[in-house]
Amino acid sequence: MDTPASNAPNEAPAIGLRAIEKWFGDRAHPVHALAPTDLDVPAGELLVLLGPSGCGKTTMLRMMGGLLEPTAGELTIEDQALWNGGERQGEALSELGMVFQDANLFPWLTIEENIALPLELKGVGKAQRLARARELTKLVGISGFEKRWPKELSGGMRQRAAIARALSYDPKILLMDEPFGALDAMTRDQMNLELQRIWQATKKTIVLVTHSISEAVFLADRIVLLSPRPGRIDTIVDVPMARPRSLDVQATPEFQTIARTLRHRLNEIS
Numbered sequence: 001m002d003t004p005a006s007n008a009p010n011e012a013p014a015i016g017l018r019a020i021e022k023w024f025g026d027r028a029h030p031v032h033a034l035a036p037t038d039l040d041v042p043a044g045e046l047l048v049l050l051g052p053s054g055c056g057k058t059t060m061l062r063m064m065g066g067l068l069e070p071t072a073g074e075l076t077i078e079d080q081a082l083w084n085g086g087e088r089q090g091e092a093l094s095e096l097g098m099v100f101q102d103a104n105l106f107p108w109l110t111i112e113e114n115i116a117l118p119l120e121l122k123g124v125g126k127a128q129r130l131a132r133a134r135e136l137t138k139l140v141g142i143s144g145f146e147k148r149w150p151k152e153l154s155g156g157m158r159q160r161a162a163i164a165r166a167l168s169y170d171p172k173i174l175l176m177d178e179p180f181g182a183l184d185a186m187t188r189d190q191m192n193l194e195l196q197r198i199w200q201a202t203k204k205t206i207v208l209v210t211h212s213i214s215e216a217v218f219l220a221d222r223i224v225l226l227s228p229r230p231g232r233i234d235t236i237v238d239v240p241m242a243r244p245r246s247l248d249v250q251a252t253p254e255f256q257t258i259a260r261t262l263r264h265r266l267n268e269i270s
């Protein structure tokens with residue numbers, strides 16, 4: 001375990017949090033969801049947020065994604081402020097793609113129409129956006145399903161489509177909130193492998209929230225463990241195992257040592 005890594009001088013982190021804080025509720029019933037938090041996510045990193053239920057993982061991710069305004073502090077995407085006087089900055093937003101626990105595909109649109117929808121909203125022409133959708137279905141491993149309806153796909157395939165949709169406008173950063181939490185264990189393992197492959201192929205910066213220690217250790221370059229009430233960074237754990245990692249890495253002493261350390265600490269803070 002160590003303290004947050006500092007970046008090389010003059011290189012802006014993909015995501016920078018400076019004393020970012022969040023309160024919910026009103027004066028009578030305030031909820032301190034996140035205590036002032038500093039964190040740098042360097043470009044290209046796969047960072048995992050782990051912690052007990054209610055510790056503020058989603059809150060932190062939604063602030064990074066521009067969906068929730070911080071109560072205080074500064075949040076930067078590359079070298080631009082994401083929030084400025086209560087206004088979200090469009091340029092910073094266009095570097096962000098989000099994936100949630102449910103794929104949230106529109107049932108009345110085909111898979112390729114769902115994937116291409118963000119491009120349609122940006123005014124990209126039909127031929128160009130469908131070409132991009134085809135490229136992305138290939139990347140996420142669902143080519144051949146472009147003309148199908150969401151209900152015709154399995155849960156894992158729908159999450160692949162959701163990842164493709166988040167990548168449609170080629171953001172540099174992908175924010176994922178328990179993206180595989182609703183999947184069975186085998187599909188989840190498969191999706192972890194696939195996400196590692198997609199991350200290595202696209203060189204995106206990824207911040208992923210999970211409840212699963214093994215998913216965290218398998219995927220992460222670094223794991224940020226949050227403690228609850230109010231949420232704050234408890235520890236940051238480096239995961240130095242070589243890439244690409246196969247599922248067999250889970251049986252190695254190195255993996256198990258990191259997982260055990262995290263499990264003990266989670267029990268202490270929960």
Ligand SMILES: Nc1ncnc2c1ncn2[C@@H]1O[C@H](COP(=O)(O)OP(=O)(O)OP(=O)(O)O)[C@@H](O)[C@H]1O
Nearest residue numbers: 024025031033051052053054055056057058059060
């Ligand atoms: N819109 C809201 N209004 C009031 N309180 C909220 C709101 N959203 C979150 N909270 C509170 O903020 C705290 C952090 O919630 P958050 O959803 O970020 O936790 P989490 O770590 O994502 O939990 P889980 O693992 O269960 O998804 C919780 O105490 C929650 O009840």
Ligand SMILES: [Mg+2]
Nearest residue numbers: 057058059177
């Ligand atoms: Mg959550």
